[in-house]
Amino acid sequence: MKRYNIRIAGVGGQGVVTSAHILGNAMSAAGKYASLVPFFGSEKRMAPVEAYVRASDQPIYEVGEVVYPNVIMIYHPQVITHGKSYTMPFYTGLKPNGMVIINSDADIIPDEDKKVLEELNARIFMIPATQIARDIAGTELATNMAMIGLFFGITKLVTLEHIEKALIERFLGGSFVASGGTTALDSAIEKKFKKKQELLAKNMEVIKYTIKMAEENKWVEEEEEKVAT
């Protein structure tokens, strides 16, 4: 059984919850299982946000926030540097042999925290996700895409097609009509639709970039060893 209990920490406006949904949708598209926990707080821009996703190839029973994650994703460096988080310090509850994915262009982990993470045998991946989003999609709003791209690049839980399907579901939703006939769409809808399609394409480019990043850096997880039963 492959099981990832993920805690995502970021700040309001980064699409933390959106990317949790996409993560879940992609798992579902792959015929696997995911559950997410909506966080009921007062959300606002730059205020701490947390989202929790469980992903597995087996059914998931448990509910509630992920208190003891084996994957922690930090979407904003200020989660660590300014303590902008509901969970302090950022690695609280991390299980041994887990992974931490951090969006930062500089090494921001204090030495004492590094020691704890080392003892837990955690794998740490630090990428400049915001920079990547800006360079490739032309907007830092795609930071979340860079982050989930890297997660899927490392874990290989789903394929690119599954991620694309999840993005379509999220961004085009019910408005996506593959064989709708262009005459049926008035220009306003068409324009809006085109804009959404462009958004989708850019997001996919960001995701592809960080997936490749995981491959080039040899960060891809090895297949689970077969356990004799």
Added chain:
Amino acid sequence: MPEQRVVEPEHLILEAPRERKFITGSQAFAEAVKRANVDIAIAYPITPQSETMHLVGDLFAQGYVKDYYRAEEEYGAMSAIAGAVRGGARAFSATSGPGLLRGLEAIVSWPGHRIPVVLGIMTRVVNAPLSIQPDNVEIAYLLHSGLVVLHAENQQDVFDFTLAGFPISEKVDVYLPVVVATEGFFVTHAKGYVELPPEDMKLPPRDPYKAPVPPTDCEIPPARIQRDAPVQKSNFMSYLIHAVWQQEVWSANRRAMKWIYHYLGGPIEVVNPKADVFIVASGCAAAQGREAQRYAEQEGLNVGLIKVKSLRPFPEKEIREALKNAKAVIVPEHNIVGWLAKEVKAVIPNSGIVVDGPRVYGGMTLPVELIMEEIYKALGIKRERTYA
């Protein structure tokens, strides 16, 4: 809305083909009401119940439910429910935490008045400080009033228990209200897979003449009790009338058990019956327990799960039998008083094997890791705390 045809409860609940949907617990309540041929729904909004009753309101707009209104508050809602059911209607309502307690005087009079109805409870913190989170201490208030109380683990249970609740409550030998409780947010606002029968089928309408007492006869209980309340009689008549009627209510409550077997496969579910250590849990805690049981199995530990579906009638015999060789019993709960642990201790001869907990309260998450710690302790396995 599709044309719905009436089918027997056995067909709709046990035989009809089912299709898998990914829906919230609130939607699961509404999907059950949609197929239950409900005449009237009355409620007063409160978080986290509001979404369910909003969806039931949509069902009224679509024509699935014949009448619907928002009452003045919960006391009014629950009293009106009694009136509607007395008048021969099939009714549904739902509430949460403080709303439940506000309506409680009316609700705990339903069994004595023999009101067959289904009431959804989406648990929420009661008492101060105010919170909307899913602590389930409120269920303790329901256990001593004669209500049939079912506790749903997930969205699938919500659907199955609610739909089966109507025929169970209306059986002539039961004729009591059925409560379907589940944790707010954890179940009501999260999505899970639910196998649903077709929406073009519904239960037969309620037949109010199929009752232990003819609805029009005012000379025998429960109508007689209403007209000539024991309070108007001598003390000795008061004692007697109330005593025999409460005996009958609790007998009826026990008689619900065979219908719980019939429609829901029994009051408990046992995973790994030959285990040394058992987790006994209901509602959401059973989901956490199920996860812990799986982790334990992967670690080669002989751990089992007993999920309690029915809190009233309480499966005394079944739990005693299932635990007869247990060495330790762990009872995880979402409340501070530990009402389930007390119930379990009361029905086994060796209550010392029951571990009080783990418990979380205030509606917080019950991490599977806390249950695992109790498992290691029970099995005498020394483990370092393995997380930061």
